Amino acid sequence: MQISQEHHSASSFAPSFAEDPFNLFLRSKAAGSSQEEMLRRNILALRRGPMRYRRNQVIACEGDTTEYVFLVVSGVVRRCRTFRDGTRGITAFHLPGEMFGWTYNAVHALSVEAASDAIVLFIKRNALQASAAQNTAMANFLLAHTAAELQSVQKRSLLMGRDAKFRLVSFLTDLASRMEGSSQIELLMPHQDIADYLGMKIETLSRTITGLERAGLIARQSCRTLVVNDSASLAKMLN
């Protein structure tokens, strides 16, 4: 893991700070009890950072010791693995307010990288673990969090067996729901990242988007901004 404070000119970078990391994390995951809020404060008390990263910078490398758990403040973070043949797989994108990287393994199985310019908080894993060992509420908080992540990965592993159109629609609706968006979907990461996440090539991704557009389900406002025209039909495709 490399923690190196870097300075950027960062014109499009500054707005990120408008959001207070505390509030972001406290707010995330739908309100919750006051006890849960206390736990989130406990977790944030253990933080290091925030650290800034530019797109494509490595936050933690596959094989690094698992010293920290991560909390996204702004931007998008990807978890990925590159195979010998050069193929890359992305298992997840993490948005602001999301915590990830909890494990009992000594080393990371996946790299953690900035998919866009991003700001990330670090939380000492063994501090969390020590807290969980003493504090039942903290252990249960982590348990609930891990169970939720497990469920979303299970859902994803089912998706990966299906065709390109299905996978794309699923990705778009998921992204839209996580970003509380209107009918407008901002793709915050390059097509290459989305393609690697969905297990297809960027050409196929592009063509599949074009297909949905021709079918009148979505429209391209720009290549990074899509507009949903027929959310009912999209939803119906998913099951």
Next chain:
Amino acid sequence: MQISQEHHSASSFAPSFAEDPFNLFLRSKAAGSSQEEMLRRNILALRRGPMRYRRNQVIACEGDTTEYVFLVVSGVVRRCRTFRDGTRGITAFHLPGEMFGWTYNAVHALSVEAASDAIVLFIKRNALQASAAQNTAMANFLLAHTAAELQSVQKRSLLMGRDAKFRLVSFLTDLASRMEGSSQIELLMPHQDIADYLGMKIETLSRTITGLERAGLIARQSCRTLVVNDSASLAKMLN
């Protein structure tokens, strides 16, 4: 969920009972501390069953309330979901000694079915949850268990992006390691289940096996028993 004690003639069914569920669960997951053993005993104290199921019987249905967590005593259990178009996806196979189904959701997202004749124990979810709320050790035990499952599903979701040969080899080596087998791999479930798990058609599965056989990497002893001839080459294919 249907818990109906059924009677079978069960000639090939009897041997399952040779294994004591207590010992199976206690033994599983690599020894562990004496405290961990105590936790496992606590969990087993909450059990219902054992229940017997014949191949393809439904143990819990997608949409059922999540009253129970499951523990496989003998046989193989699959977790799956069938889509509107008739396609079926299998997210996991569970072998004897494995516990699964922990969640905070009110209903199961996946069906649980017997992939072979199987014996399963049931554990009241809210009893476990109550125990975890009071007992830090129990909460941490469940946390560790869930984190391990998360990791294996993440690994799987990376696999699904790759080609049929890669997925098959990965499945075979994984199965071999989980069954502490020699070079002989027993496929305990029908090809259809394996194909659905790997996101391919049974014809493709069959052809891919034949491909590995022609390459001299494995041999077919019977259609349910494979022998690994060149484990080094197989391992090398995986990365």
Next chain:
DNA sequence: CGGTATGTTGACAGTGATCAAGAAAGGTGG
């Protein structure tokens, strides 16, 4: 000993990958 369920193989079709070219977007320096 038939009958059903399961597994194997072949021929062909379709989806998505590959190779290649061009278009659009973003960043930099003049």
Next chain:
DNA sequence: CCACCTTTCTTGATCACTGTCAACATACCG
């Protein structure tokens, strides 16, 4: 602000892998 360059995205033509349809083989069961 524009020209230029690089990166990212789109589209077309072709190819490979996997799916589909069909026939046959094998195992399992009563």
